[in-house]
Amino acid sequence: MGLYYKTNTIKTKKGMTTMLIHCSSCTNERAWHLIQSTNWFCLLVIPIFPTSSYKYIECPCCGKRIDINKRNKERIDRLFDKAIFGSVKVYYMHELL
Numbered sequence: 001m002g003l004y005y006k007t008n009t010i011k012t013k014k015g016m017t018t019m020l021i022h023c024s025s026c027t028n029e030r031a032w033h034l035i036q037s038t039n040w041f042c043l044l045v046i047p048i049f050p051t052s053s054y055k056y057i058e059c060p061c062c063g064k065r066i067d068i069n070k071r072n073k074e075r076i077d078r079l080f081d082k083a084i085f086g087s088v089k090v091y092y093m094h095e096l097l
């Protein structure tokens with residue numbers, strides 16, 4: 001009998017954008033969820049240590065997502081700016097890619 005190990009992905013909701021985003025997939029204009037996805041090395045079903053991690057924002061209606069990378073991080077960060085909460089500006093997905 002050998003040890004049973006595998007990697008599992010655990011997704012954690014870290015917040016929501018304060019800006020509205022127009023989803024090109026479902027056409028809704030909503031605040032999107034910020035999700036952190038972490039891959040864990042697991043022994044049996046117990047997470048032992050993380051092997052990789054990344055963040056993305058996700059449409060709450062259809063699940064369409066935009067990965068956060070070096071190229072768009074600054075633009076995505078602005079979506080969480082509390083100083084301009086309540087702004088009527090709607091961001092389109094192509095502005096964020």
Ligand SMILES: [Zn+2]
Nearest residue numbers: 023026059062
């Ligand atoms: Zn959508």
